[in-house]
Amino acid sequence: MVSAASADARASTEAIRQRKGGDPIVCLTAYTYPIASLLDPHVDLLLVGDSVAMVLHGHATTLGATMDMMILHGQAVMRGARNACVVVDMPAGSYESSAAEALASARRIFEETGCHAVKLEGGTEVADQIAAIVEAGIPVMGHIGLQPQSVEKDGGYKIKGRTDESVRQLLADADAVEKAGAFSVVIEGTMEPVAAEITRRLSIPTIGIGASAACDGQVLVIDDAIGLTVDRVPKFVKEYAELRSAVSTAAMSYAAEVKARAFPAPEHVFQPKDKT
Template identity: 75%
Template sequence: MAPERSTDSRIGAEDIRRRKGGVPIVCLTAYTYPTGRMLDSHVDLLLVGDSVAMVLHGHATTLGASLEMMIAHGQAVMRGSARACVVVDMPAGSYETSPAQAVASARRISDETGCQAVKLEGGVDVSSQIAAIVAEGIPVMGHIGLQPQSVEKDGGYKIKGRTQDNIRALFRDAEAVEKAGAFSVVIEGTMETVASELTRHISIPTIGIGASGDCDGQILVIDDMIGMTVDRVPKFVKQYADLRSVIADAAARYAAEVRSRAFPGPSHVFKDEA
C-alpha cells in the first residue's frame, strides 16, 4: 500500500520535463521519513537513490541495494514529503534482463511507494526497458555517464567523456534515453564540456552530478552535502554543513555527563508532587 502523505499538489514528472532550459531544477537524495520531511519544501525532486546501500547500510557499492530495500526507503520518503517529485532508483538486477522484468519491477516500486517516477542506469543498452516502462504509464528518469551500478565492470569510478569514442557513446546514450521516453536524465561523472554539450543536444532536462553547471538541474547525495559521509567525499561535492562534528560533539558531551552523573538532572526525571 502506498504511504498516506502523498497529495495531489506534488510536482510531477511532466512538471520537471517542462523545466528544460528554465530555472535550474534542485534535486537531493533522501532515504528516510525525517529527511524527506526536512528537504521537501526546499527542493523540486527527491531521489531515493540506491546509494542508500552505501550511505545507510554500509555496503561498499550500490550493488548492495535490493528491490525490497528501495521500496522500504521509498515509502519512508513518501510519508515524509508532500510537495517534491519523488523518484526511486531501480536497483541492479531488477531491470537488465528484459523489458518484462523492468516493467514488473517498476510496477512494484510505483504501486508500493506511490512515487512519481523510477530511475534506471544505462543508455542504448536499456532503451527498450525505458520504453516499456513508459508505455505502462510509469515515468522514467535516465542515468548516463558514470554509472555506479557498473563500477565493478568498469574497474572503478572512472570519469566519462575523456575520449572521442566515449563522447560519441555518451551522445548515443543520451539520444536513446530521450527517444525511449524518459522525462529527464542524470549525467554523472562526466567531463564538463561534454555534459554541457549533451544538455544543449537533447530536449529533456539534464540533472548534473559531477558534470556541468550548464545542466538543467543539479543533484547531490544529502549525506555528502551535510558532512555526514564516513569515507572519502567526492571531488564534485560542496559541503554546506559539518554534521559529523556536531553529532560527535553532542555524543561526547552526553557521555561525559552520564559518567559524571550530571545527566539526568532534576528536570529530566519524574518525581511525586507532594
C-alpha cells in the same frame, strides 16, 4: 523561504520536463522520513537513490541495494514529502535482463511506494526497458555517464567523456534515453564540455552530478552535502554544512554527563506527585 515546488500542488514529472532550459531544477537524495520532511520545502525532486546502500547500510558500493531496501526507504520518503516529486532508483539486477523484468520491478516500486517515477542506469542497452515502463504509464528518469551499478564492470569509478569513443557512446546513450520516453536524465561523472553538449542536444532536462553547471538541474547525495559522510567525498561535492563534528561532540558531551551522573537531571525524570 518559498518552496521550490509549489505549495499548491506537488511537482509532477511533466512539470519537471517543462523546466527544460528554464529555472534550474533542485534535487537532493533522501532516504528517511525526517530528512525528506526537512528537504521537501526547498527542492523540486527528491531522489531515493540506491546510494542508500552505502550511505545508510555500510555497503562498499550501490550493488548492495535490494528491491526491499529501495521500497522501504521509498515509503519513508513519501511520508515526508509534500511538494517534491519523488523518484526511486531501481536497484542493480532488477531490470537489466529484459523489458518484462524491468516493467515488473518498476510496477512493484511504483505501487508499493506511491512514488512518482523510477530511475534506472544505462543508455542504448536499456532503451527497450525504459520504453516498456513508460508505455505502461510509469515515468522514468534515465542515468548516463558514470554509472555506479557498473563500477565492477568498469574497474572503478571512472569519469566518462575523456575519449572520442566515450563521447560517441554518451551521445548515443543520451539520444536513446530521450527517444525511449524518459522525462529527464541524470548525467554523472562526465567531462564538463560533454555534459554541456548533451544538455544542449536533448529536449528533456538533464540533472548533473559531477557534470556541468549548464545542466538543467543538479543533484547531490544529502549526507555528502551536509558533511555526514564518513569516508572521502568525491571531488564534485560541496559541503554546505559540516555535521560530523557536531554529532561527535554531542555524543561526547552525552557520554561525559552519563558517566558523571549529570544526566538525567531532575527535569528529565518523573517523580510521584506530593499527596499532601
